[in-house]
Amino acid sequence: MLRKRKLLIISIVLIVTFMVTTNYLLTRLTTASEGDTEIKSIHEKIYKELENLSNKYEIRKPFEDEITDTFIKNINTFTVEGNIKNVWQIANSWVSKTMLVDFMSLHxxxxLLALKKSKIIKADLDGRGTQLKLLLTLEGHQDVIFKPKWYEKETIIEGPVYAGKDRYGSEIVGFYLSAILNMPLTPCSVERNISLTYEIMPVATKRLINTSFIIGNRTCIYGKCFYCKKEDPICEDKNFSLYGAVIFNINASLKSYRSPWQRTYKKNKKAVWEESDTYCKLVLQVLQVSIITTSLSK
Structure with a gap:
């Protein structure tokens, strides 16, 4: 009798477990199926719209054009040896009204190698902008900007598009994207690993030293900028390393134009382009007038 009761209890438990598991799986599969249908529908709409696009929007594979192929070949070629000043002089000679970098140059x-490896002979603060940056002078007396790494690449920052701090990787991606698009208007930028303790502080200016301190044997800097504060410093890791982007500082006077697509950076205030459906036409009209005025003045 006791054995029969045990078998009955076990059977009931198995039946209940089977029913619960089956119901759970059916619910999950139904939800996933509905989600796949929705995603498929969105994809279908996108591809349908692509069929109606003008031919001028056709995109070639980036590695099939001559400029990109030559650029890739050149960045893997190191031709300038000896005096590092030659590298800086050549790079500064590229700057003109139409480009900052000569992608077709063998140099x-x-x-890029010089930006990544040249010895740092002076370190200072760069007070321009809203976030911490260092102004470094490399061997051969070439200034570069160093933007430090604040987050891991996988980190997701919640909030508006301007939430959080600058991602140093965007400087590097921007440079390579400009090459792929053949728009040489972004300065050369590379990733570099520096030591605040051993490379920066020995050659730091007084004002940089004044914004530095030690936390657990690691050097930290909070800098001088609009959002810089001691409570929010950048620090090297336990191996005395700090990754960031080194950006070539153009040795030329460039005229600055305010972007017509600039944001207000205020939560409750939108820019004109975010509210006006005819803003693109207005920008085009202003541009045309500017071109005509420039032509007449020559």
Whole structure:
């Protein structure tokens, strides 16, 4: 009798477990199926719209054009040897009204290597902008900007598009994207690993030293900028390393134009382009007038 009761209890438990498990799986599969249908529908709409696009929007594979192929070849070629000043002089000679970098130059690879490896002979604060940056002078007396790493690449920052701090990787991506698009208007930028303790502080200016302190044997800097504060410093890791982007500082006077697509950076205030459906036409009209005025003045 006792054995029969045990078998009955076990059977009931198995039946209940089977029913609960089956119901759970059916619910999950139904939800996933509905989600796949929705995603498929969105994809279908996108591809349907692509069929109606003008031919001028056709995109070639980026590695099939001559400029990109030459650029890739050049960044893997190191031709300038000896005096590092030669590299800086060549890079500064590229700057004109239409470009900041000559992607077709055989010396692009040498410049990127020099940015990554040249000895730092002076370190100062760069007070421009809203976030912490260092102004470094490399061997051969070339200034560069150093933007430090604040987050891991996988970190997701919640909030508006301007939430959080600058991602140093965007400087590097921007440079390579400008090459792929053949729009040489972004300065050369590379990733570099520096030591605040051993490379920066020995050659730091007094004002940089004044914004530095030690936390657990690690050097930290809070800098001088609009959002800089001691409570929010950048620190090297336990191996005395700090990753960031080194950006070539153009040795030329460039005229600054305010972007017509600039944000207000205020939660309750939108920019004109965010509210006006005809803003693109207005920008085009202003641009045309500017071109005509410039032509007449020559």
């Amino acid at each position: 692009v690879g040498s410049l």
